[in-house]
Amino acid sequence: MNVVPILNYHGIEKQEGEYVWSETERPYVISTGNFSRQFDFLSANQFKSLSSDELGQWLMGSFPCERPMVLTFDDGHVSHYEHVAPMLKARNFKAIFFVPAGLVGQSHQMTWEQLKELVRNGFEIGSHGFSHVPLSNLTHHELWKELERSKLVLENRLGIKVKSFSVPRGYYQLRIREAALDLGYRFIFTSRFDINYRKQDHLRLNRLVVKRRLSFNRFTQIVRGDLGYIRVLEKAKETARRFLKPSFYDALADVKRLLTHG
Ligand SMILES: [Zn+2]
Structure with a gap:
């Protein structure tokens, strides 16, 4: 395939009521049952999950792969540790977890210990800003601080290099790109709903958000780029x-x- 879908998930729950969700979160929450079904499909159809480095190589045409994909999880919710990571591990899938660094350890958020375990298990951690505010309302200085602080805190607490940034609420702006570039980020993941072709700008990657009401049929179409x-x-x-x-x-x-x- 000459395209790479980058899937974007948020919260996962085993059954309704397991966690408390806000009204804005709810449309993005999917059940572990639907999640399993989607991942079994990806597995059975030989989709290969790429790391951010491999994605960079693929975009430049130097990473041969029949069916590439990238799995991303936004917001640092504890369901990522409790449900998602074990299900990914069982299928040998890589993933990037985008965490709002300033919210780590708060209610329903993963703790530093849980994040460390994800790192030990080979998963990538990226920045999702520091306080999870939409960047479009911020001054240049505040925006810069969101990107800088989140990267530094994640790197120091987890002993990793943070290469990727996922834009909170997805509102992409040119000044985000400029700040990210200056701060040493290599990839920006937006919420623009589209697949990615070779030569796609590393600092403006499209993603396919998977919402609660997306049917399984539709899912199998969008991961193929349809x-x-x-x-x-x-x-x-x-x-x-x-x-x-x-x-x-x-x-x-x-x-x-x-x-x-x-
Ligand atoms: Zn978010």
Whole structure:
């Protein structure tokens, strides 16, 4: 395949009520049952999970791989330690966990000890900012501090090199790229819903977010790069987010719900 899907997950739960989720988190939470089904599909179809270094090589055309993919998990939720890591390990999958460094150890967040165990098990840890605030509202100085502090704290506490940054809420801006580049990050993972082709900008990677209501069928299509109308809708949503007032954005989200599930 000449494309690499980068999947983006958030919280996972065994059954409803296992964890408490906020209203904004809930649409992104999937069950361990659905998660298993998706990962068994990836396994059975010979998808190979790449590390960030391997992804960099693949994008430059120097990493031969029939079916590459990258697995990313945002927000540092404790379900990543309790459910996700064991399920990945059982299937021999690599993954990048993006952690808001300033929230480590808070309620429902992984602790430093748990993060260390992930590192010992060969998983990558990336920065998801320090305090998990959307960067678009910050001054240049505040933005810089979010990227710098999170990298330093993760590196010092875990004894690793942090190469990747996942943009909180996905709002990508050119100044994020500039700060990341200056601070020594090599990869920026955004929430732009698309697959990646060779030569894709390392500092602006697209991802396929997996939401609660994504059907299994649709999942098998998007990992193959067949995004169909989802891409059109997600692009419209992205544009709306940027240019329209919140009420228009909500109206568009309603249209999308209608088209997807109506
Ligand atoms: Zn996040």
